[in-house]
Amino acid sequence: MGAMTARARTFAAVITALLAVTACSSTPESTTASTTADPIGSESVPTLKADVVREYDRGNDAFTQGFEIDDGVLYEGTGLEGSSFVRRTAVENMTELDRVDLPSELFGEGITVVGDTLWQITWQDGVAIARDRDTLAEERRVSYDGEGWGLCAEGRGTQNERLVMSDGTSTLTFRDPTSFDAESTVDVTLDGDPVERLNELECADDGSVYANVWQTFDIMRIDPGSGKVTAVIDGRPLWDSMSAAERKGADVFNGIAQIPDTDRFLVTGKFWPKIFEVQFTDSAPVGQN
Numbered sequence: 302m303g304a305m306t307a308r309a310r311t312f313a314a315v316i317t318a319l320l321a322v323t324a325c326s327s328t329p330e331s332t333t334a335s336t337t338a339d340p341i342g343s344e345s346v347p348t349l350k351a352d353v354v355r356e357y358d359r360g361n362d363a364f365t366q367g368f369e370i371d372d373g374v375l376y377e378g379t380g381l382e383g384s385s386f387v388r389r390t391a392v393e394n395m396t397e398l399d400r401v402d403l404p405s406e407l408f409g410e411g412i413t414v415v416g417d418t419l420w421q422i423t424w425q426d427g428v429a430i431a432r433d434r435d436t437l438a439e440e441r442r443v444s445y446d447g448e449g450w451g452l453c454a455e456g457r458g459t460q461n462e463r464l465v466m467s468d469g470t471s472t473l474t475f476r477d478p479t480s481f482d483a484e485s486t487v488d489v490t491l492d493g494d495p496v497e498r499l500n501e502l503e504c505a506d507d508g509s510v511y512a513n514v515w516q517t518f519d520i521m522r523i524d525p526g527s528g529k530v531t532a533v534i535d536g537r538p539l540w541d542s543m544s545a546a547e548r549k550g551a552d553v554f555n556g557i558a559q560i561p562d563t564d565r566f567l568v569t570g571k572f573w574p575k576i577f578e579v580q581f582t583d584s585a586p587v588g589q590n
């Protein structure tokens with residue numbers, strides 16, 4: 302670095318310390334949502350707003366990793382070693398119906414319901430658990446390669462059911478809904494660039510796959526055939542709408558569940574005390590730019 306004044310050395314030390322703090326914060330256990338930036342901009346796809354239809358208060362005990370509604374029940378899987386669980390909640394009154402803890406050595410991630418089965422994946426344990434969707438009782442386990450982040454099921458109730466899984470990269474893996482075997486992959490891109498850190502997923506009625514992007518307030522709407530992002534949803538205003546007390550201890554934006562047969566979704570975050578029911582609308586309608 303050559304000759305530095307004492308003041309310059311002090312300044313350099315402060316910057317180094319700040320960088321170290323930033324680096325330390327980039328683990329799933331300790332991130333804070335307040336460090337994330339503006340939505341990823343794109344000239345080729347629209348940025349959508351998340352218009353709030355209603356809000357639900359809830360406890361802030363859920364490190365939300367998987368979020369899905371089926372037949373009037375909100376299924377939620379949570380993370381962290383020693384405190385991961387999966388639960389069923391009645392959507393009509395947001396009353397918890399059942400909850401099952403994971404063994405303390407497992408770090409829970411995404412969940413999805415397909416047929417009579419709820420699949421729950423784990424972060425770095427390489428284990429997917431098949432559960433009875435009604436009792437959440439474990440029925441069997443399978444192993445897979447790599448990390449597990451998000452999970453959803455396409456084509457439910459049709460001949461074309463398949464699971465979609467994220468692993469923290471830009472790649473989505475399609476899996477057999479019964480065997481959990483990997484069948485193919487697609488790389489997710491926005492304007493030709495890979496979109497990394499794909500997290501919680503939602504297979505929507507219109508064939509799109511929605512994905513939270515870890516450490517951002519963005520949700521990507523993805524065409525799973527091509528991997529191309531077709532819209533970017535800005536969730537930042539949801540975070541901004543919460544009070545300082547509500548944000549205390551809250552982690553990243555994560556969790557998206559379509560309310561079946563509607564254009565509305567429930568979204569939340571890890572340790573967020575609120576669930577937002579939202580509709581995605583174009584923030585700059587044609588002719589109003």
Ligand SMILES: [Ca+2]
Nearest residue numbers: 368502503557
């Ligand atoms: Ca979901």
